[in-house]
Amino acid sequence: MANGQSAENLAPLELLANDISGAAKIIEGYCVLEHEAHPTGDATAPAVTIPSSAPRYVREARQRLLSAAKAIQQIAAEPTEYLPTLAVQYQYLACVKWLAHFQVFAAIPLQGSVPYDRLASIVTTPERQLRSILRMAITSGCFCEPVLGEVAHNAVSRKFVDQPGYLGWIKFMDEYYMPLASNMAQTTERYGDSQKPNETATNVAFSTPLTTFDFITRSPDLSKIFSAYMKSVAESEGTTLRHLIADFDWAKLGEALVVHVAGAPGSVSVALAEAYPKLRFLVQDSAEQIEHSRAFLRAQTGAIRSRIELAVHTVFKMQPVTNASVYLLRMSLHTRPAAEVKRVLACLLPAVKANANARILVVETVIPLPGSCGILDEALERYRDLVMKQCFNTIERELPEWHAMLGSIADAEGHLEIVNVEKSPGSALSSLEVKYQRHHTNGVLANTVNGGNGRS
Numbered sequence: 211m212a213n214g215q216s217a218e219n220l221a222p223l224e225l226l227a228n229d230i231s232g233a234a235k236i237i238e239g240y241c242v243l244e245h246e247a248h249p250t251g252d253a254t255a256p257a258v259t260i261p262s263s264a265p266r267y268v269r270e271a272r273q274r275l276l277s278a279a280k281a282i283q284q285i286a287a288e289p290t291e292y293l294p295t296l297a298v299q300y301q302y303l304a305c306v307k308w309l310a311h312f313q314v315f316a317a318i319p320l321q322g323s324v325p326y327d328r329l330a331s332i333v334t335t336p337e338r339q340l341r342s343i344l345r346m347a348i349t350s351g352c353f354c355e356p357v358l359g360e361v362a363h364n365a366v367s368r369k370f371v372d373q374p375g376y377l378g379w380i381k382f383m384d385e386y387y388m389p390l391a392s393n394m395a396q397t398t399e400r401y402g403d404s405q406k407p408n409e410t411a412t413n414v415a416f417s418t419p420l421t422t423f424d425f426i427t428r429s430p431d432l433s434k435i436f437s438a439y440m441k442s443v444a445e446s447e448g449t450t451l452r453h454l455i456a457d458f459d460w461a462k463l464g465e466a467l468v469v470h471v472a473g474a475p476g477s478v479s480v481a482l483a484e485a486y487p488k489l490r491f492l493v494q495d496s497a498e499q500i501e502h503s504r505a506f507l508r509a510q511t512g513a514i515r516s517r518i519e520l521a522v523h524t525v526f527k528m529q530p531v532t533n534a535s536v537y538l539l540r541m542s543l544h545t546r547p548a549a550e551v552k553r554v555l556a557c558l559l560p561a562v563k564a565n566a567n568a569r570i571l572v573v574e575t576v577i578p579l580p581g582s583c584g585i586l587d588e589a590l591e592r593y594r595d596l597v598m599k600q601c602f603n604t605i606e607r608e609l610p611e612w613h614a615m616l617g618s619i620a621d622a623e624g625h626l627e628i629v630n631v632e633k634s635p636g637s638a639l640s641s642l643e644v645k646y647q648r649h650h651t652n653g654v655l656a657n658t659v660n661g662g663n664g665r666s
């Protein structure tokens with residue numbers, strides 16, 4: 211400990227500085243041991259800072275470092291700096307939008323640097339404006355200036371070239387999410403605590419009577435950028451399928467059937483099928499989506515295709531398959547009002563009641579209780595909660611709310627119960643393992659005798 215002091219005697223700033231230093235040592239030590247490139251923000255920065263194959267303690271150190279760095283900035287800053295710092299954030303979004311509009315990402319060579327004046331003549335923008343906007347973006351971590359007067363890509367800006375969906379994401383944030391967020395107060399003024407899907411910030415911001423889904427799908431422009439945005443979100447760190455694979459003990463299932471409820475197009479089943487060759491899958495969704503799934507599966511290898519079946523099934527009808535080991539519900543509940551969430555879960559109850567080892571795996575955001583995790587993780591989960599409210603009048607839930615929701619799904623002999631919760635470092639989603647719990651009989655939990663898995 212610095213100066214021989216114990217942790218209890220350290221002031222908050224020193225504690226955070228120690229956290230940062232300790233986490234940075236773990237990360238740098240890992241990079242040296244594994245011959246990985248050291249994280250930097252310059253042109254040589256690796257495309258991935260910490261690979262997903264890194265041990266959990268290294269990925270946890272990265273989360274700790276990010277949160278401690280954010281927390282230390284907050285407490286070291288003067289209160290009078292709060293608003294100027296907030297102002298910087300909206301300018302960042304405006305700069306990235308401007309750079310995307312003038313196709314600056316594509317105009318900068320992937321290797322080497324380019325002088326501002328030459329770049330300005332390529333993208334036909336005033337040089338002084340281009341330089342100001344790029345230099346502002348550089349302070350956000352996007353692009354770098356390896357030689358004074360010349361700009362180059364770094365790992366962040368290169369993403370906008372490698373993954374064009376990033377441009378759709380920025381456009382969607384700017385043209386859709388921003389107006390919703392800035393109309394949040396007017397929405398509460400007009401609709402109070404409404405949970406109706408057509409009394410949201412979408413209705414206020416865009417003066418439409420439509421629900422958010424209808425509003426987006428009926429606008430060709432918006433639905434195009436929405437698809438690009440969703441594709442990028444699916445590939446982003448928070449929702450990558452690697453977390454789903456890591457956050458449940460799929461191997462213990464052996465040869466088993468997994469039903470992915472509302473699982474089109476089937477990319478989740480394909481990823482799991484590749485990782486676990488003994489598992490078979492049934493993807494259920496609407497008739498229209500299952501048609502897309504057929505096309506999607508045709509592009510997979512025969513070995514994968516042979517283990518994935520498709521079926522038209524609505525989440526509001528009783529689950530017809532009762533011999534599966536897992537009924538997976540991933541990101542399918544948070545856009546629904548509570549009454550619908552209950553109906554969806556109730557349709558699965560008989561299937562998990564029929565087999566004491568069967569599980570419902572609910573993969574959704576769990577909002578952390580204040581201070582229970584790093585400040586950055588907490589902010590990202592709370593962001594998702596606000597977006598759900600603004601778009602759908604629905605919520606993301608805290609763990610006690612998930613316990614209450616699942617516990618309320620019951621029949622005469624028992625109810626649904628969460629037996630385990632897992633969340634990989636960096637994941638935006640938690641995996642809630644849910645079983646049917648029989649009511650106490652003579653003080654003994656009937657299900658425990660029958661095959662609880664002991665992981666709770």
Ligand SMILES: C[S@@+](CC[C@H](N)C(=O)[O-])C[C@H]1O[C@@H](n2cnc3c(N)ncnc32)[C@H](O)[C@@H]1O
Nearest residue numbers: 472473474478495496499523524525540541542
């Ligand atoms: C956000 S997506 C879920 C994505 C998918 N579960 C995953 O993990 O990537 C919602 C899915 O629910 C499906 N869906 C919506 N309403 C449904 C219903 N009533 N019955 C069955 N599927 C439905 C949609 O077609 C869509 O595939």
